[in-house]
Amino acid sequence: MTDTLLLDVRGLDGGYEPLQIFRKIDLSLVQGASVGLFGPNGHGKTTFLRTLSGIIDPWDGDIFFDGVQLNRPGARGSRRWRNFNYDAITRRRMDPKAVARAGLIHVPQGNLLFPDMTVAETLSIAPYASRGRANAAETLDTVFRLFPRVPERLDHKIRFLSGGERQMVAIGVGLMAAPKLLILDEPTLGLSPKLRGELASAIQTIRGSGVPLIVVDQDIAFLEELIDTLYLFDHGRISRRIEKADMPTHEEIMKLMFGEDHH
Numbered sequence: 001m002t003d004t005l006l007l008d009v010r011g012l013d014g015g016y017e018p019l020q021i022f023r024k025i026d027l028s029l030v031q032g033a034s035v036g037l038f039g040p041n042g043h044g045k046t047t048f049l050r051t052l053s054g055i056i057d058p059w060d061g062d063i064f065f066d067g068v069q070l071n072r073p074g075a076r077g078s079r080r081w082r083n084f085n086y087d088a089i090t091r092r093r094m095d096p097k098a099v100a101r102a103g104l105i106h107v108p109q110g111n112l113l114f115p116d117m118t119v120a121e122t123l124s125i126a127p128y129a130s131r132g133r134a135n136a137a138e139t140l141d142t143v144f145r146l147f148p149r150v151p152e153r154l155d156h157k158i159r160f161l162s163g164g165e166r167q168m169v170a171i172g173v174g175l176m177a178a179p180k181l182l183i184l185d186e187p188t189l190g191l192s193p194k195l196r197g198e199l200a201s202a203i204q205t206i207r208g209s210g211v212p213l214i215v216v217d218q219d220i221a222f223l224e225e226l227i228d229t230l231y232l233f234d235h236g237r238i239s240r241r242i243e244k245a246d247m248p249t250h251e252e253i254m255k256l257m258f259g260e261d262h263h
């Protein structure tokens with residue numbers, strides 16, 4: 001039932017016209033739970049997450065979040081094109097600002113912050129999305145406690161930060177938006193083991209504070225510790241949904257994904 005689910009994705013198709021990247025994705029998240037997506041690079045996880053947060057429009061299917069349909073008719077206003085079945089398109093359109101204000105917050109993969117803004121400026125852009133769900137000063141305190149390097153670099157421009165520090169700021173921006181659900185796309189990608197550990201434990205703390213997560217990561221051990229349900233993502237489809245209680249060993253998962261029977 002939609003009302004007990006925080007997120008309910010049904011039969012979602014999408015991609016970059018004319019290239020379909022993922023198809024028939026069903027994914028749900030009960031209130032308070034967290035999920036992980038695991039699969040080979042280039043199979044469409046990032047594109048799926050970008051679609052969830054409204055950066056690109058789904059081609060088909062529905063997304064319900066916190067009891068509201070996100071890809072609702074005319075979400076981006078109505079445009080009129082001649083000889084064009086306009087309704088067929090508008091019913092799926094998303095408004096990324098409305099998605100963020102609803103509390104579905106996407107921390108994108110890699111380095112997508114503005115290089116010439118300072119850390120302080122960067123952290124100040126997100127609270128608009130929080131819609132009074134949180135007190136910005138308190139949240140900033142939380143971010144500083146999670147990532148002690150961040151307050152030491154408030155006047156630094158993003159371009160002069162290390163990859164790990166940028167990732168910390170990016171997650172900080174996500175938290176400043178008071179997420180009801182936080183999407184983290186490969187938060188530990190390309191980091192040294194030490195930084196990876198720092199980030200992993202901060203993300204555990206965020207999870208422990210009650211923020212539900214959707215996390216994509218290549219580190220299956222990190223994912224398993226963090227989430228309640230693991231979705232294996234394979235060639236643009238969910239090939240398997242595994243609950244925490246039934247979690248196979250690391251080796252079994254790798255075999256499921258990359259084993260001899262895998263095509």
Ligand SMILES: Nc1ncnc2c1ncn2[C@@H]1O[C@H](COP(=O)(O)OP(=O)(O)OP(=O)(O)O)[C@@H](O)[C@H]1O
Pocket residue numbers: 016019021040041042043044045046047048109
């Ligand atoms: N803007 C774009 N236009 C066209 N094709 C794209 C675009 N962005 C990504 N793709 C393609 O979509 C496919 C899926 O990429 P996507 O980034 O979603 O995969 P992924 O599973 O998240 O992998 P990774 O972990 O490497 O990001 C790839 O073949 C990629 O080349």
